Amino acid sequence: SLKESFGQGETISPRIEAIHAGTTKxxxxxxxxxxxxxxxxxxxxxxxxxxxxxxxxxxxxxxxEVTGRVERAAYADYTQAGKPGIIVVPKITxxxxxxxxxxxxLLTVSIGGTxxxxxxxxxxxxxxxxxxxxxxKGEVYDGxxxxxxxxxxxxxxLSWVNVPADENAMVVEVETNTLGQxxxxxxxxxxxxxxxxxxxxxxxxxxxxxxxxxxxLVEEGSEKMADKETKxxxxxxxx
Numbered sequence: 701s702l703k704e705s706f707g708q709g710e711t712i713s714p715r716i717e718a719i720h721a722g723t724t725k726x727x728x729x730x731x732x733x734x735x736x737x738x739x740x741x742x743x744x745x746x747x748x749x750x751x752x753x754x755x756x757x758x759x760x761x762x763x764x765e766v767t768g769r770v771e772r773a774a775y776a777d778y779t780q781a782g783k784p785g786i787i788v789v790p791k792i793t794x795x796x797x798x799x800x801x802x803x804x805x806l807l808t809v810s811i812g813g814t815x816x817x818x819x820x821x822x823x824x825x826x827x828x829x830x831x832x833x834x835x836x837k838g839e840v841y842d843g844x845x846x847x848x849x850x851x852x853x854x855x856x857x858l859s860w861v862n863v864p865a866d867e868n869a870m871v872v873e874v875e876t877n878t879l880g881q882x883x884x885x886x887x888x889x890x891x892x893x894x895x896x897x898x899x900x901x902x903x904x905x906x907x908x909x910x911x912x913x914x915x916x917l918v919e920e921g922s923e924k925m926a927d928k929e930t931k932x933x934x935x936x937x938x939x
Contacts, residue, residue, distance in 0.1 A: 712792045712801050713771070715873040715901065718858055719811045720785035724865035727837040729821065729849045732784040736775040736910055743852040745786055746912045747813070748773035753914040756790045756797075760812045760859045768792035770858065774911040776903050781868035787901050788858060797860075801874060808870045810861040817851025826851075873902070 721732035737744015748754050753769035755762075772789040779785040792798055800806040818827045822841050825833035827848065835846045864870070897909045 709793070709795065710798055711768075712798045713789055713875045714792065714801055714871045715875070716788050716790070716809055716858070716869075716871050717779050717781055718773075718786045718788045718809055718855075718869055719866055720779065720781050720783050720868055722783060723847050725867070726865040727845070727847045728818075728865070729847045730853070731849065732777065734815075734850055734853050735784065735786050738852065741852060743854055745773050745775040745910055747854040748786070748788055749912045749914040753916070754855060754857055756792065756858045756860070758860050760810065760857070760861075762857065765794065767794040767797035767860070769914070771914045771917055772911065774897065774901055774909050776901065776907050776909050778903065778907045779868075780872050785868075787872075790858065801871060806860050806871070808861055808864045810859045810864045810866070810869060811855055812857040812859060813853055813855040815850045815853050817849075819849040819851070821847045821849060 719730060719735065721730055721735055723729045735744050737746050739746055742750045748770045749772070753771060755766040756768045756770065757766055758764045768790045770788045770790045774787050775784070776787060777784045779787060792801060797806060815828070817829065819825070820827060820833050820835050820837075822835045822844060823833050825831075825835075827833060828851075835841060837846050837848045839846050897903075897911055898905050898907065901909060903909060
């Protein structure tokens with residue numbers, strides 16, 4: 701049998717709070733400034749879309765089928781979880797994953813990535829660069845629980861998991877759309893209702909937002925997107 705389909709399948713673009721500042725159940729501490737990242741290093745939020753849009757997979761298994769890729773990501777110093785974190789918006793294209801996100805079976809997530817430092821909270825030894833200090837993360841020493849504090853972070857993937865280390869890492873809103881080019885009427889409506897960063901991520905205007913966008917979207921929007929980002933940046937700096 702032959703099946704030719706292009707631009708006909710349903711996709712979904714959920715808004716997902718991927719990781720938050722603080723300590724996870726794995727006793728890894730993520731500083732807010734490291735989640736925000738460095739634009740020059742392409743670390744933190746910038747690494748979700750550079751040098752390519754990061755995949756959304758299952759259980760950190762890079763050999764599994766990709767369900768979608770992150771097209772937009774933003775760091776906000778306030779999220780629905782009540783603390784700083786990263787919000788990603790992937791385009792989910794795998795049909796079964798689309799159904800599972802819509803009916804709530806795929807809900808919680810976990811990040812995968814690398815860091816250039818892991819500092820022991822007990823003795824301040826950088827385990828990666830200085831060697832293991834003997835303090836196991838999660839163990840209690842003189843009444844203090846040991847954690848490893850992450851350095852610069854480069855995110856490699858987002859995974860669907862049943863039990864996340866960050867209990868607030870989950871889908872917070874589901875948006876659907878259909879593949880294919882919008883009609884002229886749809887384009888006109890979209891232009892009239894264009895959202896600011898704060899509106900898109902449903903955040904208060906007083907919240908600082910830093911966004912990274914996949915190159916494919918920048919190319920599609922080109923001058924229009926550049927103008928929008930410039931205006932939003934000015935608003936953020938003023939606030």
